[in-house]
Amino acid sequence: MAAPRRVITKRRATITALPLYHSGALLKKYTGEKDFKKYYGELRGSTIFLYMDETQDTYTEKLDLHMLKSMEMDSPYVKTPTIFTLSLINEEVQLKMECPDKGEEWRGFIMTVANKEIPSKMQLLPGQIERLKQVLYDEKERLFPQTPPDLSKKSFIPCSSFLGNTQETDSPAANPPCFFDVSRQEAERMLTENPEYGNIIIRPSTSSYAVTLRQDNLSGPVFKNYRVLPIDRVLVIELDPPVTVHSLRDVLDHFLKETKYRLRPYVIPQVYDNKIEVPPMLDRSTKPVPHARVAPMIHTQTACADMPPTTPPPDPPCQTSDNNGEYIKVDVPSKPSVCTRPAKVDEELRTILKARRENLYKAGSHD
Known part of the structure; x- marks a missing residue:
């Protein structure tokens, strides 16, 4: 159908x-x-x-x-x-x-x-x-999609503010739609590859502007370039005689009128979509696994008697040169215990030491 x-x-x-x-x-x-x-x-x-x-x-x-x-x-x-x-x-x-x-x-x-x-x-x-x-x-x-500017205001933007700026606004001093920051060779290439877009390009030049035209004659396409100079807050198109205007839009308007609208500005068309597509459904059956939340461990000091006995790690074997490659264990003195002795043990040790001193004293007195 x-x-x-x-x-x-x-x-x-x-x-x-x-x-x-x-x-x-x-x-x-x-x-x-x-x-x-x-x-x-x-x-x-x-x-x-x-x-x-x-x-x-x-x-x-x-x-x-x-x-x-x-x-x-x-x-x-x-x-x-x-x-x-x-x-x-x-x-x-x-x-x-x-x-x-x-x-x-x-x-x-x-x-x-x-x-x-x-x-x-x-x-x-x-x-x-x-x-x-x-x-x-x-x-x-x-x-020529703009309202003719009010020449009494004489608004002009310096050359440096135009370079690289192709944004269109409603201001008379804004760049025309055919303004592109390209060289002469690039402008001629654009006009050659897409003549249906137009045949006028305004571009920046060294301390000035330029207009590149493409005209189709009997002998074939011909390119022409014109210079536009910013002088004393106005723009001067270098023609014979020179033409003075107040904005780049005025420059474009002048070329359109002089060519009886046979030429038109180079404007790249924008293609818009005409269908609304439904996005695909996302598979939400598999839910992500939540991360477990673990409370931080609180370290407290406990008495040595309450702590379980710890077994020191085994000592690494030591290889000697006189046992044909066999390994023996090296005796390493154990580390002293950090725990303090109970008070009862200390009392017994003091009693024993006191008795030994008394015996030694008695033995010396008999000699």
Whole structure:
């Protein structure tokens, strides 16, 4: 069973990370091909993603409208299939719509996101025109997502505080989303490997800033680098003539306006999850064995008579050189007892010693 269309649309959004402006069936072929092929197209941002059908999650081809040079209609607006020829930088593509009304609607959306303005002559209903106005507003906000700064405040942050700081805030002096702490070679590599992310990078340079652009010409991609100098609390773009602005966001705004929004800032899209998974149950059947708590031993002094007799450890055998390797025990005098003698024994010893002294005294007197 095929997944619902809403689910498939959400899956595609996690892959492309671009807002969906318009979608529908169409036919496409390159100049020189004989037959048209059926596709399901989605206009996300300034790119048309082509799917084999409505149930396909991953796009088969894509057309970058920021490389669009012109769009011409091969047949007038009559009750016949409408065919458009899109002249891109490196190729020409023809789009065909069976219904002229659908073709006119596609033309309005394509021209709006490509030129950043609504075509003057359109045979659309008022509701469709309002939808184009909303798409134009959303696309400009996507390419340049900030409120124009108040130039009267002239807020400026020194160069040292910008280096390595890519945090976005609502302050006009905050870094634009396309600010990266990279070198010129790294910036050109980023623009080459991911052109769908944008083609403008603002980066730090030696005691200044720089703007790296990637433009697609007939001869191939061309990189250009411009220097921006901080002078007297303002930023000076080294052009002919020089342009003075008050923040890096103003620098980006100037390049977007001068290129008629054909270029867009390099912004890495963030992919969000669209499913909530239940974590696995933990096995709590085996409980940990609690550690035993033992009270500390209290050592008290006891009388020697109350203590049990202790047996001294056996003495180690001693090897001698005259007994052919046999071992004998060495007599070691035992340690004197720590215990004091009882009072009765002391009294008897004193009596015996006294008697001996008296006998010796008597014997000496007889001599």
